[in-house]
Amino acid sequence: MNLAERAFSELFPEKKSSRQMVVKYSRAFNAYNANVKYTAFSMTFSLSRQWKKVGSEIQIGLIQSLLLKVYKEKKNTINIDLYNKFIKSIGDYSEVTESDPVLEQSFNRVNEKYFYGMLDKPNLKWGGNSFSKLGTYEYGANMVTISSIFKAREDDKQAEELLDYIMYHELLHKKHKFSTKNGRSYHHTKHFREKEKAFENPNIEDELKKFLNRKSIRHAFTPRKKSWIMRFF
Ligand SMILES: [Zn+2]
Known part of the structure; x- marks a missing residue:
């Protein structure tokens, strides 16, 4: 399972995604930005290259935050908490x-x-x-x-x-x-x-x-x- 598949199954244990989930690291963003794009068949998470060095639990929190936007749902996970703590403090460094x-x-x-x-x-x-x-x-x-x-x-x-x-x-x-x-x-x-x-x-x-x-x-x-x-x- 890649990070996006894990993020999805842990956020929505009851759902099954028919889309192929992809994670990409990109130089096109400012530090720690990311976005998600999707079609009927795939969902692609593009993360700025700085994310490569960040722990996977925090990356999962980021992907889950994006998933909540796509599915317009409200929910919380430990990973999302970790992600929010991370993004609030990383800028200061x-x-x-x-x-x-x-x-x-x-x-x-x-x-x-x-x-x-x-x-x-x-x-x-x-x-x-x-x-x-x-x-x-x-x-x-x-x-x-x-x-x-x-x-x-x-x-x-x-x-x-x-x-x-x-x-x-x-x-x-x-x-x-x-x-x-x-x-x-x-x-x-x-x-x-x-x-x-x-x-x-x-x-x-x-x-x-x-x-x-x-x-x-x-x-x-x-x-x-x-x-x-x-x-x-
Ligand atoms: Zn403002």
């Missing part, structure tokens, strides 16, 4: 190799103002010109990615504040991680939203919406709720 001067200045401002300068600098990267994905934090890769629509002229203080707000949101994910229940992860908890409100400009959400509206003449406006997508796996 991940190598920090990527940075950018503008993002680094933003990180420093936000770290000083809201975290007493106590956060370690994560990997920092500009993403594409996305209006739907304003920012992400990847736990495993310890990577903050911010949409390039927040690149601005140096003297543009309003743009700088918006960038800091997105940075603050993503750093809150780094600091507070996530909570889990029945195999599901919750990233924007009540506690998280309260922390988010500590941002010094109480009108920042409105200003962000206006900024997005102005900028996105040729794009459809994405409601706020949908605009934060956590890349978890």
